[in-house]
Amino acid sequence: MISAGDTAPDFTLPRDGGATVTLSALRPGKVVLYFYPKDDTPGCTLEAQDFNARLADFTAAGATVIGISKDSVKSHDKFCKKHGLGIILASDEGGTTCEDYGVWVEKSMYGRTYMGIERSTFLIDGTGKVVRVWPKVSVKGHADEVLAAVKAL
Template identity: 75%
Template sequence: MIEAGATAPDFTLPRDGGGEITLSGLRPKKVVLYFYPKDDTSGCTTEALDFTRLREDFAAADTVVVGLSKDSVKSHDKFCQKHGLGVILASDENGDTCERYGVWGEKSMYGRKYMGIERTTVLIGGDGKVLRVWPKVKVAGHAEEVLETARSA
């Protein structure tokens, strides 16, 4: 998994609503890059709604919020429309970006092992350096904690 102090791997990925998003193109703003397992599941929906609710506060902290999963742009668009989301959702269908950030790995649910995205958030400074990593995120209160960190960074 990527660590604080490392240079965040750049990427260009398709995004919700069409077009692409490039990490380095967001500089000099800070970026909250949150990796989540699947569109429209309970934890992922709560997380996206929490970040959406705080989007004005993140903007005031000169920070852009980007959610990233392996879901397609079409799935992201449905997810955004269904829940009125206001964050950017990037599609990493081939998993390259997930691999480079070290968030793709073996998971376990009800005794069954499978490969998936480990819910992780990465705060990236305006210079492209990783400021903080939150591995194995618990959704409750997480967006607020990330906002406080972004404000003080």
């Protein structure tokens, strides 16, 4: 997994609404990059809603919030519409960005192992450096913790 102090791997990915998002194009702004397993599942919905509820605060602090999963753009569009989301949701269907950030990992549930996205968040400064990493995120209170870190940056 990418660590604090590393240069954030650049990417250009398709996003909700049919456009693309390129990490390096967002400089010199700060970026909150959060990886989540699947659109419209309970934990992922709560996480997206929490980031979305604080979107104005993130924007005021000079940060762009981007959620990334392996879901399709069509799935992201449906997810955004259903829950009124204004945050950027990027589609990494091929998994390259998930692998670049080290969040595509072996997981296990009920004794079965499978590959999946480890819920993780990266705070990237205006120069493209990762300044903070939250691995194995617990959703409750996470958006508030990330917002505090953005404001302190």
